[in-house]
Amino acid sequence: MSRRTSTLLAAAATVLALGLAACSSADEPADDAGRITLTPAKDGGSGAQPVGNPVGDGTSAEVEGYRMTDVRLPGADATGDVAFRILDPSGAPLLTYTEEQTKLLHLYVVRDDLDQFRHLHPTLAEDGTWTARVDLGSPGRWRVVAEFIPEGASNPIVLGTTLRVPGDWTPVDVPRGEAAETGSDGVVEATLRAAGEVGANGRLRLRLTDADGEPVALGSYLGTSAHLTGFAVDSRGFVHVHPYGAPEVTDDGTVLTFHTVFTQPGDYRLFLQVRVDGLLHQLAVTAPVTAEEAS
Structure with a gap:
């Protein structure tokens, strides 16, 4: 299975709200033969290989010299932009990525009590800023987690940080059992x-x-x-x-x-x-x- 790299500075932005959301076939590439996932071969076999294990678990904004910076979230009362930049170990904005599951970067915006979850595919600007539209719907402590593969790397990097969205909120217990x-x-x-x-x-x-x-x-x-x-x-x-x-x-x-x-x-x-x-x-x-x- 081949690995496709890209230096594109724009990726389709997709906001996935909780529950049911309408999507079209336009979300999918015309040919996904180069996808980097652990999936069956075209004949139904299991010969495909996964990407390497992720480095980092999203609890730190810096891993192996890669750093998430300039992170911002909208307020809880209206749809707005989540934005951030990824810096490489030299301190320069990271502009080249390898696709994983058809996207250059997967972004997860998650309330800290794990009751609210958003999976986004932001757009990359020329200065290295990633942005995506998101409707948080509630205040509280929100985690911003980015998963990506720098071009030339074999393992995904996972960075994350937590921001407080102003307003009164009461965390809920994570369901267990x-x-x-x-x-x-x-x-x-x-x-x-x-x-x-x-x-x-x-x-x-x-x-x-x-x-x-x-x-x-x-x-x-x-x-x-x-x-x-x-x-x-x-x-x-x-x-x-x-x-x-x-x-x-x-x-x-x-x-x-x-x-x-x-x-x-x-x-x-x-x-x-x-x-x-x-x-x-x-x-x-x-x-x-x-x-x-x-x-």
């Missing part, structure tokens, strides 16, 4: 079928059904069958996993398997995005991750 292993938007339901494990070659499975409990047919989103990101509930550390193989349609639902590289046990709040009948759905579940068994 068996009930939190299922998430629904009223149209699509996701249920954790196999929890995660600490280790470099783990598997996590989710079952998807419609409102009647029937399997769903998944369209393509960002060059693959699903996009799954999450945060450790205790540390708020960021994780990004990739689909492993094609979706499996079973009697009780459509099953997605993800390759994982969890490094710490505990609960993780996961945000799944899938396309069904041309519409993008966002679902949240909490997955327990167990310690690696001693051999």
